[in-house]
Amino acid sequence: MLSTSGSRLVRLARELVELGAAGVFAVAGTVEPHVRFGNDVTCYNVGLAGRTHGELGPRFDTFLADPPTDLRAALDRFDPDRQAWVLDTRDLPTGQFAGRRRYGWRRHAWARAEDKTWIHHVWARAGIPAAPSLIVPPEPDALARASRELDHGAGTVWAADTRSGIHGSASGIRWVRDSADAARCAPGFARRCDQVRVMSFVEGWPCTVHGLVMSSGLVALRPLELVVLRDHNHQFVFTGTATYWDCSPDAERLLRATTRQVGEALRDVLDYRGGFTVDGILTGTRFVPTEVNARLGSGLETIEQHRPELHLSLVNRLAQERDDGAIDSGWFQEVALATLATYRGGWVELPLEHPVPPQHRTIELTLDPTDTWRATPPGGTATAVVRTRTSPHGDILGWEPVSDELRGRLIAPLVVSALDFLRRELGLVLPVLTAPRDA
Ligand SMILES: Nc1ncnc2c1ncn2[C@@H]1O[C@H](COP(=O)(O)OP(=O)(O)O)[C@@H](O)[C@H]1O
Ligand SMILES: [Mg+2]
Structure with missing residues (x-):
């Protein structure tokens, strides 16, 4: 198993041991002081430093691109016949790591869905309404023209492409309300990308719906709240996710149907398999999608915590490898929905x-x-x-x-009042x- 952070591997290590793995070898970018693996797990701590996963990720990828001799030697002692499967969630260049098969990994074509300047193709294929947007080069004149066209009074939101890597947690997104904002933001986009998506600003509740493209059908779960606040510069501050919120039954139906359609489009356009999320904004009775995360997504902690026997992350890998034929998607969806409705957290x-x-x-x-x-x-x-x-x-x-x-409530306003x-x-x-x- 490979992960930037040791704490993320503990549960998976336990699952693998319980399921009868002959051995588990964990490679972690950093192992936090409180992390304890069982005796059955061999751990290799790369010893990287970084405040966020966003900082650690690229450093870990650089390390994995050319693993040192002592790691290779330790792996060969653990697995002399090179029969082990490598479980990771990184975008490594091939389906192999250190001469071993990676199992359940994001195919290169799938990562494209993470590009906010490309995803409108999926909205179109899915036949879902999307807010108008323009894709322009990061040049001040082009950005200004697009912004003028799409600003309906509350400004526009600019999103970078993935040339400098996949970005999340609002790190590649800027709310641009006037020409001063534009002048401040444009140079950053010019440095990091070739294309910018300019979209109208949409007021409403940031939310995400998790889906899973399985061999037996599509799974779409209940909408979760993205706790995205705004700072004194009116920039987005992603602070977390919460599952307390009950949106209206109509909104829930709309959001889940949208997610199912997006999943089908991902499958048709990219031959996609496995977990994904559709993120967007619920504005009145409308849902405006802003992006797809082509991965399992991080909002399903309650399922992993309360129904560990569902083995969500392993089911995701089975789906990615098309080895999930024995799992009925309808049954899986029902159990996951019931779990999310029962247990709330954030x-x-x-x-x-x-x-x-x-x-x-x-x-x-x-x-x-x-x-x-x-x-x-x-x-x-x-x-x-x-x-x-x-x-x-x-x-x-x-x-x-x-x-x-x-239960039932949006967390964002409560976080603000608590602060x-x-x-x-x-x-x-x-x-x-x-x-x-x-x-
Ligand atoms: N057009 C928009 N109008 C209003 N807010 C937006 C818009 N686009 C993005 N946002 C805000 O930015 C957050 C992050 O956007 P998202 O598309 O999910 O990208 P990522 O999570 O990769 O940074 C959203 O949750 C939302 O709060
Ligand atoms: Mg998002």
Whole structure:
């Protein structure tokens, strides 16, 4: 198994051992201090440093492109006959790693679906409505013309192509509201890409739907909230995902039907197999898709946690290899839907520029009946717990919902009001963020 982070491998290692793997060899870009593999797992820690997976990923890929002799030798001791299968989620150049078969990997053609300047072909093939957009070179005049055409009063959103790599968590996206924003943003796009997608800004709730293209049919799950906030420069700050939200039954039907159509189009156009997500914005009763993630997606933690026997990530690999013929997609969808409806959860993380004082590193918060945050009184029940941890690049604040009373609700406005509370009542120096709102 290969992963940037050891903590991501622990569950998979356990699953493989339980399923009777003859042995497990884990290669991790970094192994966090708390990570413990069982005795049955041999671990090779590459020892990379980086604050985010986005930073670690390219460093890990460079390492994997030419693994050192000691790793190759350790692998040969573990697997002298080179029979082992390599499980990874990287975009490596071939279907082999160190002379061994990679099993369940993203085919090169599939990665194309991650390009926001190409994905309109899939929307068209799927026959779903998409907001108008223009694809232009990153030159100030072309960007200005496209922006003038598509700005309906709230600005435009620019998205880079994948020339410099696949980008996520809003890192390759800029909200451009006026010519000053345009002048500030254009040089960054000129450096990183050949094409920019210019799209109207759409107000509404950022959300994602996970799907799975299986041999026996399409799976489309329930919409999840993407907790994307906005900073003082009105740039998007991706902070996490949450599964508390119940959108209206009509919206859910629309979003799931859209996802199914997108999955079919991915299968038809790219011969796609396996997990994917459709991300977009629910605006009134309309869904405006913004992108596809051509991978399993990170919002299904509740399924992995509460129904480990579904082996979601392994099913994804079986689907990618077309070895999933024995699994009925209808049954799989039903169980996954029921699990997502029953168990709710979420995570929110925010890098901080200023350290949080030691006495405030863990704070329990309670949401009172007027929807106001208070510090949880002794013996009281917390609605969310705020924990600050130190990373080599500064503090990271985590906001973890811990109460089922949030069932049905959007988390983004609650994160914003919790941050306001911490700033106002405890004097913490935190970024001022705002939430999306109803269109
Ligand atoms: N046209 C748009 N209007 C409003 N917000 C947008 C638009 N496009 C993207 N966003 C915001 O940026 C976030 C990230 O966009 P997305 O297309 O999912 O790209 P990625 O996740 O790869 O960065 C969305 O969740 C949404 O909050
Ligand atoms: Mg996204």
